[in-house]
Amino acid sequence: MRVRGIWAAWAAVLTAAWMLALWAEQGQGLVAGANGESVQWAWLLRRDLLLLTGVWSLGMLSLTMWLALRQPWMERPLGGMDQVYRLHKWLGTTAAVAAVMHWIAKESSAWIKTVWGTAGRPARDAMLPWLAEGRSWAKDLGEWAFYALLLLVALTLWRRLLPYKPWRWLHRVMPVLYGALVFHSLVLLPQAYWQQPVGWLMGALMVLGSAAALWALAGRIGRARRYAAQVHAVQLLGTRPAQDPLEVLCALPAHWPGHRAGQFVFVRWDAWEGAHPFTVASAPGACGQTADGRTLLRLVIKPLGDYTAQLHRRLHAGQAMQIEGPYGRFDGRAPHADGQAVPVQVWVAAGVGITPFLAWLEARQPGSMPHAEAPGDGLSAAHLHYCTRDAATDRLLPRVQNLCAEACPPMGLTVHDAAQGQWLRPQDLEHHGPELDLWVCGPQSLGDALQQGAQAVRAQGGRWRLHREAFGMR
Ligand SMILES: Cc1cc2nc3c(=O)[nH]c(=O)nc-3n(C[C@H](O)[C@H](O)[C@H](O)COP(=O)(O)OP(=O)(O)OC[C@H]3O[C@@H](n4cnc5c(N)ncnc54)[C@H](O)[C@@H]3O)c2cc1C
Structure with missing residues (x-):
């Protein structure tokens, strides 16, 4: 519910910013065409759609880039890191849908020309003069980034097309695509927009989104919450490695901040393998400490896929590992108004x-x-x-x-x-x-x-x- 609400509020903010610009244009009579002639409605509609869908697409993608930073403070308004990921996915998908509409609006020029001709076509919007040279570059780059974005979103939604691991590697090109789309928008956004709220909003989003993209490309996501840990003990709970769960006791360094019951962590045992999320299956302090004072916590891992099925062979006591977190708000705490009976x-x-x-x-x-x-x-x-x-x-x-x-x-x-x-x-x-x-x-x-x-x-x-x-x- 919260995810839907935030998504709808963000779409409304972007639309309102664009509408303010439209309103200002009407006030200045710009819709009547650069030379005062009446602008053919189909051309006008095409231009408006092109700009609105561009604002939607970049606005949604910019927030997607921020959510990918998996900052713990994002969990409170959204209700947990799983919801942060859900919003990230919704925004990424709608950014792609808006990009498809943007592409259709762009391609519609040939069709409008055939039906109504070019009379009444509005003059090209003036762009930032110092970027005018980059116009054809920006168009080509935007088009290629659009195709790549569509492919990535399709591979995300149709899971059968690509297994998780290669998908994860491929998903890492997203910040590069975002950079290409920022360049496209920076060059092609009408100059008049930069003096209005829509331009200020887009400018701020481009700066913040690009910073997030660089952060991701530098591999810094989650780095401040990573801890060098050690496998303390490993035990297969049963006799069938292909079905029975593995219990892993991990020793955390003294500066580990602790966790709340129900939270999860990202765990990495091998540098080449990405970090996998696992819930901490022990209450804070329940596993005690090692002889040298390190906190112990427990993971219970089911062999559900390629990597987890090999863990019983790969893990041994004393092995180095990395733990990132803790994350999540699945903690059994529900808000109740004072005086109300707890259900x-x-x-x-x-x-x-x-x-x-x-x-x-x-x-x-x-x-x-x-x-x-x-x-x-x-x-x-x-x-x-x-x-x-x-x-x-x-x-x-x-x-x-x-x-x-x-x-x-x-x-x-x-x-x-x-x-x-x-x-x-x-x-x-x-x-x-x-x-x-x-x-x-x-x-x-x-x-x-x-x-x-x-x-x-x-x-x-x-x-x-x-x-x-x-x-x-x-
Ligand atoms: C918040 C959370 C808590 C979890 N807690 C536990 C737990 O306590 N015990 C447990 O046994 N399992 C838990 N899982 C599931 C566990 O993360 C996956 O089973 C494991 O990562 C599968 O890896 P694989 O390479 O063996 O499987 P694969 O065959 O590669 O993948 C199977 C599926 O697991 C998921 N997955 C794989 N790798 C990752 C990754 N790096 N990050 C996110 N998802 C991935 C994907 O949805 C994928 O489709 C949890 C998952 C999440 C999201």
């Missing part, structure tokens, strides 16, 4: 989506809350629904059961065993009541089904406040 918390985990809840459960163990006056202070009662493929072979299930049994305040636990045909449906949560604080981590399909369930409850006057952790960043 029942229901947690839904599926598969490896249990990791943030492992951290939450550890934070509810007696003795793990040093600042609380009594165990469980400040925490609401909760019930965990855990969906597993096969309860009989699930290596994490006994741990989940123990943690729930010891939790304070007490936790309810329902296991949905797919091997027994026990698939979780939204109706299975109805007995918790019409007012729920619902926290979900698992596959997209499960989150979508619960979202629909929440809508159905809302239609009947209830309220399920749904919080989802999107376990995907493409």
Whole structure:
């Protein structure tokens, strides 16, 4: 909801800035053509569309560049780093759609010429004089950058076209494309715009977006939050490396800022392999410290892809690693107005989506809350629904059961065993009541089904406040 709202507000700001320029032009009679003749409406429409879509495309892309910097302060207004990525993707996609409209407007000149002729075509807008030489360069560069942008967005949206790893490498050319589009816009934006809010806004966005692009190209994204860590211990939780999760205990240096239960980190063990996101599956302080005082934290990793399937062979105690973070706001804290009853918390985990809840459960163990006056202070009662493929072979299930049994305040636990045909449906949560604080981590399909369930409850006057952790960043 927040992502949609911010996207719509940004589109409105860009449109309003452009409309102010249009209004100023009408006031000056510019729409009547440079020589006072009446401008043919089709040509005028083409020019307006060309400028509006250009403003939209560059404005959206500039914000996309900023969001790619993954700054922790962005998490608060958006509700977590997964939402920052979602907005980044929405803006990038709409920038590409605006660029397609821009291209259509540009190409429409041949068609308008055939139907109406060139009479009434407005004179070319004057550009910044010191950039006039670059006009044909700017046009060609803009066109090539547009084709490349379309290709990149298509590869992002149609995942089957390209696996994640090559896509990630390819995505790194984005700052270069952005630079080309900035040059295109700088040269071709009408000179009159630079004396108006739309020009000031575009100028500021070009400067800020270019700074972000350079930051990305220099490989500095996240560098200030990277910590040289070490693998302290590795253990396969089971006997089947292709299916069972791997538990990795990591030792963090003294200046590690700490994390909140439910947050995630980017982890890099090999320089050639990109950083992979994993949730910290332990509560702050729950794993203790090494003999030399370094903080320990736990990762629980399922072999879900090429790289994670090899980790049981690649990792060993003492190995150097890099951890970046922590990020995320999947922390079980929901805003409640003073005096209002705190609704029942229901947690839904599926598969490896249990990791943030492992951290939450550890934070509810007696003795793990040093600042609380009594165990469980400040925490609401909760019930965990855990969906597993096969309860009989699930290596994490006994741990989940123990943690729930010891939790304070007490936790309810329902296991949905797919091997027994026990698939979780939204109706299975109805007995918790019409007012729920619902926290979900698992596959997209499960989150979508619960979202629909929440809508159905809302239609009947209830309220399920749904919080989802999107376990995907493409
Ligand atoms: C916020 C978050 C928290 C996560 N927490 C856990 C966890 O606690 N335990 C766990 O087992 N898994 C977790 N994952 C999933 C885990 O990151 C992927 O399973 C892992 O990166 C797959 O890598 P691969 O090379 O083996 O798989 P691949 O076959 O290369 O990729 C499979 C899928 O994993 C995702 N992926 C791969 N590499 C990356 C990357 N570098 N950055 C982002 N996504 C990537 C892509 O969506 C890709 O389509 C989490 C993911 C996110 C986004």
